[in-house]
Structure formats: structure tokens, C-alpha cells
Amino acid sequence: MREVAIIGIGQTRVDENWNQSIREIALDAIRATLIDSGRETADGLFVGNMMSGILDMQNNLSALVADFAGLKNIESVKIDAACGSGGAALRSGLMAVASGEMESALVVGVEKMTDLHPHEVTAALATAADADFEAEMGITFVGLNALIMRRYMHEYGWKHADFAPFAVNAHANALHNPNARLHQKITVEDFEKSTMIATPINLLDASPIGDGAAALYIVPAETVRGGTRILIAGSASATDTLAIHDRVDALFLGAAYRSAQEAYKQAGVGPGEIDVFELHDAFTIMSALSLEASGFAQRGQSIRLGLEGDILPTGRVPITTRGGLKARGHPVGATGVYQVVEVVQQLRGECGKTQVPDARIGMAQNIGGSGATIITHILKREG
């Protein structure tokens, strides 16, 4: 396998883009990425998307995006791993370039979610759960996460307010990210007073959906000469049971553990060497579980990282430095690509007030379903 480098990034602001169709949103991210890369086309296009079939009545999305973006005759494919689609698309592109099958690939994550009524979007999101044994019973994704969070609080003795730092930090960081959906500072008091959705999860525990696209341009590392290179040093994906009730332990993200361990091994590093970690904070409880399964805290103890300021950009384990899913927003199939784009921004030193000082090694972890598919990437800056 050849080593692979990221030479271009692009993204749209996560928003309610009622004036743009899904193809146009994807195009904006692709254009920005081609400009950033100094390229005009690529050998392959890998599209991460979960719900275009349901929400846009558009399957065959990768051919459409290739066509509309003027990428004539390009090989293209769409990858679905629910909210993990973006990370999975990067892995597919990576294998195509690493194998020698392609000399370049564009990876774009895109989702358009705000045209329909929220109850339709909630039903569409529930397709990431087990249709016959979870969704059929009427449970939503918030509901599933609420069950996990309640159990976590019971097992480890934390109260709801203890989760506040995850949301407060994400909102504070998003203030400095022009592409974030929410530019709204919040306090611990705001967090505690927020509208209940599915007890114990309230509005400020949960990430907002949105329309958005992010993209990456990857090439064999050997073709990038001189200056700074951003290498994909680790890439791994693992699965767990789809349904929560099938897990022996619903408080441990086994797929996060396995994919992170494999990515650490490939990159030759451990959690102590990760300068910035863009994790999948769809709900505050997911931040806690990701940190623990990825080796940043003992089980039940990741809450302390928030309470003690370790998760701030200046802390020991900076997370959600551009706002995370919580405040940058969560256009589900695009999220995994946004995370990697943001890690690249950190490694390039482009993050202004939320820049992690001298970030050289960054990690992104993308979750599909309630931990069913988890993809971990580790990037390294060289030079």
C-alpha cells in the first residue's frame, strides 16, 4: 500500500440551504476543494451520503454529483454507513489510491436534510437503527441515546450538568468557525435550563441537523514534494451490533475501541500523542463514550476531562475545536468529512482563536448508528 496525502479541503457552511439542491451543495464543496488543491479533476469521486434516497428522492447520487460537477467520465460511487458515511467514503477513496488503482480521488460528504418536516427527518434518521427491532417500536435516535445516557449516569454517578462542558466548549469554538451552523455562546445554566427532548437528553445535549457538504482531495504521498504534507497515517473501520439491546455492554463503544487501536497501530502513536481529536458528539453522551473507548480516559471518567478543562483547544485533549457536531452542525452523511477537513485545518494552523498550539497529529472518529460502524482516521503533519 502506498502512503496517501491530503492536498486539498473544502466545505460549505452547515445551514438551512433552501435555495440549493443537494447537487449544488456538493458542487460548492468540490469546487472549493479543487481550487485548494490546484487540480481540475480527479480519477475517482467517493460520495458519503446516508439519506438522499429518502429525503431527496435521489439515489445514484455519485453519478449525479460527478455529472453536475463537470467531472466527465470519472469513476464514482456512493458510500452509506449512516452517520459514518463520510468517514467510510474517505476509507474507500484511500484504498483506491493506496492500491494504485487511482492516482487521485475526491471524497465528498453531503446531506440535505432541512426541506422536509422534522418528523419526517426523525423517521429517516431512524433508518440507521434496526428497522425491525428498534425503529418499528417507535424509538428515535434521541431515544436510544437517552437510554444509554441514563444508564451511564446511573452506573457512574454523574449528574446531567456534568455533561455541560462538552456542549459549552463546542459552542464556544464554533463562534470562531464561519462554517458552523450555530454561532451562539452558551453557559452551564443555559445547558441546564434547555428544553427536554428525551429525558435525560435536552436540546443542548443534541447536535442540530443541517444541509452541508465537505470534501477532501487525496493523492499518493510520494507525489507531493517539498513543504508541508498532511499524511493519512492511520485508517480503520469496525462494526458492532446494530441494535443496542444486542450488546453485552451498551456503555462501551467496541467498534470505536477496535478502530482506534488499529489506527494507533498503523500510525505508530497512542492517545497521548494525539494533539487534536474531532469526535462524533451527536449527543454529549457520545463524546464521553468516544473518549473512553479511544483510550483518553478510564471508563466512566471522561466527564472529568470536560469538568477540568482538558477538552479546550488549550487543554490536554482538545475536542470539537471547530464546534463539533453540536455547534458546527450534523449533516449526517457529510459529518465524517467535515471532521477530517477540520483536523487538516488544525494541522495547517488555520484555526485562529481555537488553534491547538503546534498541532502535528490529529484524529477524527465518525460513528454510524449508535456505535454500529465506527471509522477512525489519524493524520500527521510532516515538515
Next chain:
Amino acid sequence: MREVAIIGIGQTRVDENWNQSIREIALDAIRATLIDSGRETADGLFVGNMMSGILDMQNNLSALVADFAGLKNIESVKIDAACGSGGAALRSGLMAVASGEMESALVVGVEKMTDLHPHEVTAALATAADADFEAEMGITFVGLNALIMRRYMHEYGWKHADFAPFAVNAHANALHNPNARLHQKITVEDFEKSTMIATPINLLDASPIGDGAAALYIVPAETVRGGTRILIAGSASATDTLAIHDRVDALFLGAAYRSAQEAYKQAGVGPGEIDVFELHDAFTIMSALSLEASGFAQRGQSIRLGLEGDILPTGRVPITTRGGLKARGHPVGATGVYQVVEVVQQLRGECGKTQVPDARIGMAQNIGGSGATIITHILKREG
């Protein structure tokens, strides 16, 4: 890139499987394939599927199938390229194994289409067309193909009955395939008398949908020692405009031409050396266009191959030897894998009355949308 071999195949009968959910259908094909391969699990699972999100309210399908099949902790991903999903899934699995990222992969195509009312399935299939500029106008897939067929008849002077051999041959071959949906001999008279759907396409021009799954097990060729080996000698995918009206020439499948040329180059063969060709006969007109774009006939002249008996198992260009989409059935996301499974059966000499004598090189071509994404694979028997 390492060479890759297929060491196992499996399939379910294409049918109306009202007593099985999509996960169960996929499992049946996977089990058969594991038994055929003599393996118990694999490093990766690549699922080709188009419509589980719409028809089964189930996204995240690859994690579900991995889970239900007992493939614990396996990396898995779902690939969507509309009716080309199966071929695209094989290409993704191939890159994973060829790159050295995995030592083995299961590729499964699966679709469950018969639980809903046909008008819902027709609407779901239309998501493979351009949602904003084709489907939005109310046109169906049959309608799009009817426009192409009418134009072809006008340009080249063929009459409807001239297309009959494509359907008659497919139905005749399916009689000897226990996994085919339709076991019904038809004549040219039946073809001409059949119910009109969208003029000039009638019921016997069109392939039936169905529920079904097919699977393949692939490994690095170097690990297969002794005896017969089935190698993937060529694999390529190309795209064209999604909408028919955006094409300069709607009667030429540019993506078929490009993917076939690339696959020929990789395999070091030309159309004259292909012993069996499983093409994508969703409609009889698609057989004609595939044969022409892939180099088996001049433009407008592939009809002669049918009229002169060249497409029979004993002919010069045997096609749809197991019934094709027309009579084996077309569970859309699974079709591309069925095609490759059937080529393997031919190369193994397992096809009984429709066996192509001493078949050593076979080709499968899978089409997503009306020619938007086309994937061509060439297999070679060694030993």
C-alpha cells in the same frame, strides 16, 4: 496491486420472498458463499444495495447484515450506484483486497422489492434518474428506456419483433437455472402479443423486479494454490451524464465503452476472446446498446446477433446464459453480483444445458441508471 481470485459464490432464488426480511435474504447468500469457499468469516463485507432506505426503512444496511450474519467486528460498508450497486460493491471489495488492506472480502448484493405496491417500487426506482429534471416530470425508468428504444428503431430501421431474440433466449436459458425468477418458455409470437407498458416497450421487453441476494468471496490470487483459479483479470467503472437529455448521443453507452475498453486493456483481451457475456438486459434495448458499446457489433447492428443465433449458449457471443435480468430477475442492487456469480458458474463448467463449451474468459457488465454508471468485470479461468 495484487491479483485477486474468486473462491466462493452463493445466491438465493430471485422471487417474492414475503416470508423473509432483507437481512435474512442476505444471510442465505452469505452462508452459501462461506460454505462454497470453505471459510467462516472475512476481513471485510461490501454490500451492494440501492433501495433499502426507501423500501425497507433500513439504512446502515452493511452493519446490520454483518451483525445478523455473525461476522463479528468485521469492517463493512454499503455501496450504492443504483442498479449498478452490485458491480460497484465488487470493485470496492477488489480494491480493498488488491491494496493489501484486507486478506479476504465478502461481496454481497441484496435487494428486497416486492413487499410494497408496484407503484411505490416504480417511484423508488425512479430515484436512479435525475430527481429534479427527470423523475420530477413523472417519467419512469420504463419511459426513459422507451424513448431510447423508439429512437433506436427510427435511426436504424429495426421493428419491434427484431428485439424478440433477446427475450426468447433469456427465457429459454432461465428454464435451466433453478435460481431464476421466471421459468417460462416464450416465443416470438408471445413477445409480439405481450401487454404494452410504454410504447414500444412491452412486458416481455422488460425484466421483472424481485427479492434476492448473491455473494462472492475474494482473496489475493497468490494464496490460492493448485487446481483451477478464477481470476478477476479486468475491473473498471465509468460514468456518463445522469439524465438522458444531457447526452450528445442517447444511443451510445459511453460509460460501457470506457469501462469495457479499460477492462479489456487490463485483461489483455478483446471482445473476440470473451466466451460468455452477462450483460445488463433490464430492457431488450439495453442488450443491444451494451453489445455495441462493448465492441461486439457495429452501432445499430447488434440486433443481427440475436436474429442470427449468435447470442445463444452455443453461439459466437453467448449472453444471459442463466436467464439474465429478463428471466433470472432483477433485484436491482443485487443484479451486478448475480452476473459475476453466473460468469463464475460458466468458467467452472456448472451450467448444464446452457453451458458455454470450454468457457475460459467471461465478462459481466452492470449498469446503474440509464447508463450513468457502468461497471465491467472480466474473469479468467486458470488451470
